Structures are given as C-alpha cells and as structure tokens.
Amino acid sequence: MAGYIRPSTGAFQEYNTTSANSPFSQRAQPRRDDFGYDKDGWPIYALPEAVAKLKPLPPTPSSDDEGEDREDFDLNNVQLTAEDYERHHDADDQMRELLAGAVGDGEDDPGKEGDDIVEGFAKDIKLMPHQVRGVRWMRERESGRKRGGILADDMGLGKTVQTLARIVEGGQTTVGEKRLYKGGTLIICPLAVMEQWATECRTKTEKGLLKVTTHHGPKRAMSGEELKKYDVVITTFQVLASEMAILSKAKPKSADNSKNTRRGPDSDSDSDVPLPIKKSRAKAKERGPALFQLKWLRVVIDEAQNIKNHKTKAAQAACQLTAKFRWCLTGTPIQNNVEELYSLFKFLRAKPLDNWQVFRSRVSAEVKEGRTGIAMKRLQVILKAIMLRRTKDATIDGKPILNLPQRNVDVVECEFDSDERAFYTALEAKTSVAFNKFVSAGAVMGNYTSVLTLLLRMRQACDHPSLVTKSLGVDKEALENKAGDSESDDEADDLADMLAGMGMSGQRKCEICFAVLKNQKAKQCHSCEELAAKANAKAGRLPPSSAKIRMILQLLAEIDERSDKKQKTIVFSQFTSFMDLLDPFLVDAGIKYVRYDGSMKPDQREAVLHTIRTSRTTRVILISFKAGSTGLNLTCCNNVILSDLWWNPALEDQAFDRAHRLGQQLDVNIYKLTIAATVEDRILALQSQKRELAQAALSGTGVKQLKLTMNDIMDLFKTSNRHNDDTNN
Structure with missing residues (x-):
C-alpha cells in the first residue's frame, strides 16, 4: 500500500541510555578536529576507545510518571556504512532518503467486518478503511510501554475522527488509572479550530457520552478541580502558555509552612505543583494554572507544527504537562529542518532523542557537518515506530485511499488600468533603487527585514495602490517570513515594530522606499507622499477600485450564474487592509458575505x-490567510479565490485544502489572481522551482529552509520587462 509510513513492530528494545559504553548516552561529541579520521576514512571519535573517554549524560528530566517503565529506542543498532559518513553540503537527497526509508507497505491486516463502527459513535458515523487501520495503530501505541506517537496523515484524511475514536474507546479503564489520572483527554489546538473540535466531539458521539468543555477566555475554569469533571477539555496554545507563566510565578512554601501547602507530585494529590491554599474569598478568585493541576490520561496536540520551535513558550508549556499518553497530530511534521522533530520528541518523551544534547550531537551536528546519512538513519529508528502517515494519493488494498472531487487551479491574469500601471512602475523603480543600494553595500541579508518590506510594498501594489500607503502595523502578519521562520514565534509578533528607524544611524526612514527622511517626523519621503496622494484619490461614492477587486466581482458573478446562486466561495488575502477595501464593493454589488480574521473572538x-x-443567501467568506489557512473545514464552499501570492506554494495548498478535503461533494475551482509584468510573475516562477521539492518532502512544505535565499531575492527584484516589451511593440 503506497503512501504509508509503516509502524515498525521491532524497531526498539530495552536499552540503558545512561550506560557509559553507549555512544548515544553521551553529552555533545568531541570536536572532530580533536580526533580526525583513521586510515580507512572513518571518524576516530566514533571508535570504542574514543567513546570510552566520554562522560555519560545525566538522565533526561521528566515531570510525568517517573515510576512507569517507558519506551527507550536503541540507536546503537543503526547499521552505518562508509557512505553514511560522506559529506553532503545539500541535505535534500538525505532528507528524501529519510522519507523513502520510512515509507513501508502499511499494515497488511485489513481487519474484519464491523471494524468501521466505533462503539459510542453516532449511528451514521463509519470509519473509512485507512481510518480503521489508523485507530488500530493508535490503540497499539497506547499499550505496554508505548505512550502515543505522531499521526501525520495528510490534511483532510480524518486525523480528528481517528483521535476521537481513540478517546471514546480508550478512557480510564482501571481503578489505578482513575485514581492517578484525574484529568481525561486534553486537546491543545489553534484558536481557529477549538470550537470545531468541540462540535466534532458532540456530533460524532452518542448524545451525553462525553462531557466536553472549551478552556479559553476570562470565564474559563479557575482550577483543575473544575476541569476534572470533563472527559475532554479543549484549549489553545495561547492559554497553555499563559497558564505556564502563572505556574512559574507560584513559589513553593518553605518547610515551616508545609501544612499550608498542597502536596506535590509524589503524593496522592492530583496536583503536581505546590500551590498555597487560598485563605480568603478575594484570593480564592485568583486564577490558578488549571491545566497543570491535573495528571491527564491523554494530551493531544493538534497542528503540532505549532510547537516545532522548542524555545517558544507554547512548546515549553506542552512539555511541562503531566500525562500518561501523548499524541501529536500534524500534516507537516517537518516544515523546514530536522531540528523541528526534536520538539515533538521532547513532548512525546521519545528517548534518547528527547534530550537536546543527544539530539544535537547525534542528529543536528551530523546534518550541519554534511553527514546527513547518519542522522537520517538514527531518526528512522524512532520515526518508523512512533509515526504513521498516509498521503492523499496513497492506495489501500489496491484502491485509492481517498476519492476526492477534481481540483482545478486556474491562474487568472488581471489587468491594471493606466493609473495603476503608472503607480506600480514608479513604485518598482523606487524599490529597485533601494534594493540596489543594499546590494552595493553588501548588506542584503543584514537588512533582511527591510528587503522583505520592499517586496511587501510591491505585492501590496498588485492588490490595490492604496495598500502601499497603509501603516506597516496593519498588515504586519504578511511581513512574517513564516517559511523561513528564522525568528521565534514570540519575536515575530514584534516584527512590524522593528521597522521604524532601521539602520545603524538610527535615522527614521521612509516606510515605502527606506530613503532617509529629511523631516524625521514624517512617515514618507516627498516623492512617496506624491505616490500616496494619487493612490488615495477619491473616485465617487466608492473608494478607488483595483484590477483584482474588479476580477473578484467578475468571478463571483460568473459563479452565481453557472450555479444558479447555489455555490459558495472563499476569498483569501494576506492583507486584512485589502479585505477592508473589498467590503464596500461587495455591499454595492448586493453580495452577502461574512468575514473571518485574527481580530475576532472565538464566539x-x-x-x-x-x-x-x-445560510443559503450568504455565499462568500473573506478569510485572512494567517487566521484561516489551516485547520478549518469549509467543504460547504467549492470555489476559492486567492487574491495574492506567496512564494511558498505549500502554504497556498494548505489554504486550498479548506475546501478540497474529506466531505467535499463538488469539483473545487481555484482562482489565483496575478498581475502581469509585476513581482507576481517572478513569484509564480519561484513557486514552480520550489514545488517539486515541496512535494517530495514528508511535510508537504519542502525539505529545505524555505526562507528566501539570496538568489531568490535577486530574482524577485528583477525589473519587469514584459510590460515594457508590450508597450514598445
């Protein structure tokens, strides 16, 4: 069965990682330069006599279930060859080897009749064949010493329903479990899908079977005592991080005051942290770290790529939770590099690679020094055992795993009018001058954020000229280079604030072209102010239109005409300010729509x-790319309009999958709007270059760091000659 990563039954055995003789229990390896290579070209640091000199690592600290026997993967059985030690400066081939080596034929047992029915599910809910096998695999991964894993099915294959089936059939079953694990299943997910999880729990199971609550907002539970009443608690990464901050402020009382302190994790109490007993009503109303006051039977992280950076607060908080079973659900377990796996391993307690020193020396260091073959084989040992992945194009029992309607992608060229073309040409000339100054000074990568902003301005001009004159803070989400993710998530939110006053001199610069301002109180230089005035010129009762607004209205009219006003459409944009401009035109055209963006509350x-x-009459939803490109299920829509392009094609594919997924009954029509002879021509070309690499990756988002390279940046700043050629003919 193609498209599977096969769960291995013999990929690990009991192994003592603290043994001094184990090369995988050591602190960081000695420098290669200290040892060199033997006559056959093998690194001397890996020979037994060198390993014997190293000191063993201390045990990995763990906050949960210290007394239980857990999985321990034996990396010492990895069979390495001389070829594995060869240096490769490009890790692409070795990453593909990791993926190919981990893909097996899946489980051969198709199961028996009736396996597609889950006791406790609603009567009309049946599992698909691949979901039956996924649930069986999850059941096996919660047996013996196994404590969960990574369900990495492609988007739209039903990770939620498989997990829900496991929750229903895998509740507390023993007296010991019920006594120790007072919490049921905790689900951590993006805010956008929190209510969707709650709805799935209530509608796919028998009425009253599961007690479900969402833990979010100012009215959320104050303590673990409240949460232990529920079978399923659903919360967000933000709440998890904020409660960890509360936890870190709670200081244990001294021994003299121990009688006024709750018992710690070694006691029979369900609290793992010593918190002072509240003595007054006022203090009793103070919020405690409720999520950390329970031992959970199961913790599930949905969209687990959100914790790929182990330094973020959300990742650290997830690892602090106490649970028996731990699960990661993600269609993109690797987005940019193998170090993202460390955070998942740490959360899952996948020894010994849940220790950063071991992971760094055994995986990261080898990749950085070019010996990626070694790192990949070590990763395979764990991934084969703890990860299951099926792709949309996989087959099972000789049949396609999923029969989705057709997906048609149409690149639609929109035409500037004469004023828009003149505006864009002037803006492009100014940004080219600014970029060439960075190039001449050899400071392109040193001014990476400034360069991204120059590109941002050209992309905005393709949507609507007046976007260029908006404050950078309005569309700061579009500034984030999520593909490269070079900064932590905590720092990324402040990216827009870093733009003012950029440069060694500290002089304020024009928000459009980055020229030093003569008037340090101004936001734009004189020539850019003139551009801004033209862009914001009023034209009647409506704001100025644009090529893309005109095309969106035309496409919506065509969709209504061919479907007799029955089909619905998603309009995506990276710029919330563009959605603001589109609003009055939709109203004027009598088109009923709703809007979904990051500023909205969960309700x-x-x-x-x-x-x-x-609603039958509401046929359009405007969605900001950041808020709704992942997690949402919108199979009620079968048309998607992408207003603006991104150089990572996989991020676009994630947006398209909101409509093209399990449950869709109609062919999905996707319209990518572009402007000829602009930066969008170059973005389309860049997408083509990256797509093959992206499709080859386990994550579906490419195996390289997809942060723009120097060559990519140079290509995107090339002059648009196509329009010039057209006008000269």
Missing part, C-alpha cells in the same frame, strides 16, 4: 462559520 468566529455553512 464571533464560530458564528461566522455557522453562517457560511448554513
């Missing part, structure tokens, strides 16, 4: 989703 988001799914 508002859920109301919007309910409207687009159930």
Whole structure:
C-alpha cells in the first residue's frame, strides 16, 4: 500500500541510555578536529576507545510518571556504512532518503467486518478503511510501554475522527488509572479550530457520552478541580502558555509552612505543583494554572507544527504537562529542518532523542557537518515506530485511499488600468533603487527585514495602490517570513515594530522606499507622499477600485450564474487592509458575505462559520490567510479565490485544502489572481522551482529552509520587462 509510513513492530528494545559504553548516552561529541579520521576514512571519535573517554549524560528530566517503565529506542543498532559518513553540503537527497526509508507497505491486516463502527459513535458515523487501520495503530501505541506517537496523515484524511475514536474507546479503564489520572483527554489546538473540535466531539458521539468543555477566555475554569469533571477539555496554545507563566510565578512554601501547602507530585494529590491554599474569598478568585493541576490520561496536540520551535513558550508549556499518553497530530511534521522533530520528541518523551544534547550531537551536528546519512538513519529508528502517515494519493488494498472531487487551479491574469500601471512602475523603480543600494553595500541579508518590506510594498501594489500607503502595523502578519521562520514565534509578533528607524544611524526612514527622511517626523519621503496622494484619490461614492477587486466581482458573478446562486466561495488575502477595501464593493454589488480574521473572538468566529455553512443567501467568506489557512473545514464552499501570492506554494495548498478535503461533494475551482509584468510573475516562477521539492518532502512544505535565499531575492527584484516589451511593440 503506497503512501504509508509503516509502524515498525521491532524497531526498539530495552536499552540503558545512561550506560557509559553507549555512544548515544553521551553529552555533545568531541570536536572532530580533536580526533580526525583513521586510515580507512572513518571518524576516530566514533571508535570504542574514543567513546570510552566520554562522560555519560545525566538522565533526561521528566515531570510525568517517573515510576512507569517507558519506551527507550536503541540507536546503537543503526547499521552505518562508509557512505553514511560522506559529506553532503545539500541535505535534500538525505532528507528524501529519510522519507523513502520510512515509507513501508502499511499494515497488511485489513481487519474484519464491523471494524468501521466505533462503539459510542453516532449511528451514521463509519470509519473509512485507512481510518480503521489508523485507530488500530493508535490503540497499539497506547499499550505496554508505548505512550502515543505522531499521526501525520495528510490534511483532510480524518486525523480528528481517528483521535476521537481513540478517546471514546480508550478512557480510564482501571481503578489505578482513575485514581492517578484525574484529568481525561486534553486537546491543545489553534484558536481557529477549538470550537470545531468541540462540535466534532458532540456530533460524532452518542448524545451525553462525553462531557466536553472549551478552556479559553476570562470565564474559563479557575482550577483543575473544575476541569476534572470533563472527559475532554479543549484549549489553545495561547492559554497553555499563559497558564505556564502563572505556574512559574507560584513559589513553593518553605518547610515551616508545609501544612499550608498542597502536596506535590509524589503524593496522592492530583496536583503536581505546590500551590498555597487560598485563605480568603478575594484570593480564592485568583486564577490558578488549571491545566497543570491535573495528571491527564491523554494530551493531544493538534497542528503540532505549532510547537516545532522548542524555545517558544507554547512548546515549553506542552512539555511541562503531566500525562500518561501523548499524541501529536500534524500534516507537516517537518516544515523546514530536522531540528523541528526534536520538539515533538521532547513532548512525546521519545528517548534518547528527547534530550537536546543527544539530539544535537547525534542528529543536528551530523546534518550541519554534511553527514546527513547518519542522522537520517538514527531518526528512522524512532520515526518508523512512533509515526504513521498516509498521503492523499496513497492506495489501500489496491484502491485509492481517498476519492476526492477534481481540483482545478486556474491562474487568472488581471489587468491594471493606466493609473495603476503608472503607480506600480514608479513604485518598482523606487524599490529597485533601494534594493540596489543594499546590494552595493553588501548588506542584503543584514537588512533582511527591510528587503522583505520592499517586496511587501510591491505585492501590496498588485492588490490595490492604496495598500502601499497603509501603516506597516496593519498588515504586519504578511511581513512574517513564516517559511523561513528564522525568528521565534514570540519575536515575530514584534516584527512590524522593528521597522521604524532601521539602520545603524538610527535615522527614521521612509516606510515605502527606506530613503532617509529629511523631516524625521514624517512617515514618507516627498516623492512617496506624491505616490500616496494619487493612490488615495477619491473616485465617487466608492473608494478607488483595483484590477483584482474588479476580477473578484467578475468571478463571483460568473459563479452565481453557472450555479444558479447555489455555490459558495472563499476569498483569501494576506492583507486584512485589502479585505477592508473589498467590503464596500461587495455591499454595492448586493453580495452577502461574512468575514473571518485574527481580530475576532472565538464566539464571533464560530458564528461566522455557522453562517457560511448554513445560510443559503450568504455565499462568500473573506478569510485572512494567517487566521484561516489551516485547520478549518469549509467543504460547504467549492470555489476559492486567492487574491495574492506567496512564494511558498505549500502554504497556498494548505489554504486550498479548506475546501478540497474529506466531505467535499463538488469539483473545487481555484482562482489565483496575478498581475502581469509585476513581482507576481517572478513569484509564480519561484513557486514552480520550489514545488517539486515541496512535494517530495514528508511535510508537504519542502525539505529545505524555505526562507528566501539570496538568489531568490535577486530574482524577485528583477525589473519587469514584459510590460515594457508590450508597450514598445
């Protein structure tokens, strides 16, 4: 069965990682320069006599279930060859080897009749064949010493329903479990899908079977005592991080005050942290770290790529939770590099690679020094055992795993009018001058954020000229280079604030072209102010239109005409300010729509989703790319309009999968709007270059760091000659 990563049954055995004789229990390896190579070209540091000189690592600290026997993967059985020690400066081939080596034929047992029915599920809910096998695999991964794993199915294959089946059939079953694990299943997910999880729990199971609550907002539970009443608790990464901050402020009382302190993790109490007993009503109302006051039977992280950076607060908080079973759900377990796996291993307690020193020396260091073959084979030992992945194009029992309707992608060229073309040409000339100054000074990568902003301005001009004159803070999300993710998530939110006053001199620069301002109180230089004035010129009762607004209105009219006003459409944009400009044109055209963006509260988001799914007259939903490109299920829509392009094609594919997924009954029509002879021509070309690499990767987002390279940047700043050629003919 193609497209599987096969769960291995013999990929690990009991192994003492603290043994002084184990090369995988050591602190960082000695420098290669200290040892060199023997006559056959093998690194001397790996020979037994060199290993014997190294000191063993201390045991990995763990906050949960210290007394239980857990999995321990034996990396010492990895069979390395001389070829594995060869240096490769490009890790692409070795990453593909990791993926190819981990792909097996899947489980051969098709199961028996009736396996597609889950006791406790609603009567009309049946599992698909690949989901039956996935649930069986999850059941096996919660047996013996096994404590969970990574369900890495492609988006749309039903990771949620498989997990829900495991929750229903895998509740507390023993007296000991019920006594020790007072919490049920905790689900951590993006805010956008929190209510979706709650709805799935309630609608796919028998009425009253599961007690479900969402833990979010100012009215959320104050303590673990409240949460232990529920079978399923659903929360967000933000809440998890904020409660860890509360936890870190709670200081244990001294021994003299021990009688006023709750018992710690070694006691029979369900609290793992010593917290002072509240003595007054006022203090009793103070919020405690409720999520950390329970030992959970199971913790599930949905969209687990959100914890790929182990330094972020969300990742650290997830690893601090106490649980028996741990699961990661993600269609993109690797987005940029193998170090992202460390955070998942740490959360899952996948020894010995849950220790950063071991992971760094045994995996990261080898990759950085070019010996990626070694790192890949070590990763395979763990991934084969703890990860299951099926792709949309996989087959099972000789049949396609999923029969989705056709997906048609149409690149639609929009035409500037004369004023828009003149504006864009002037802007492109100014940004080219600014970029060439960086090039001449050899400071392109040193001014990476400034360069991204120059590109941002050209991309905005393709949507609407007036976007260029907006404050950078309005669309700061579009500034983030999520593909490269060079900064931590905590720092990325402040990216827009870093732009003002950029440069060694500290002089304020123009927000459009980065020229030093003569008037340090101004936001734009004189020539850019003139451009801004033209862009914002009023034209009647409506704001100025643009090529893409005109095309969106035309496409919506065509969709209504061919479907007799029955089909629905998603309009994506990276710029919320563009959605603001589009609003009055939709109203003027009599098009009923709803809007979904990051500024909305959870109840508002859920109301919007309910409207687009159930209302016959509301046929359009505007979605900001950042808020709604992952997690959402919008199979009620079968048309998608992408207003602006991104150089990583996989991020676009994630957005398209909101409509093209399990449950879609109609062919999905996707329209990518572009402007000829602009930076968008070059972005399309860049997408083509990256797509083959992206499709080869386990994550579906490419195996290289997809941060723009120097060559990519140079290509994107090339002059648009196509329009010049057209006008000269």
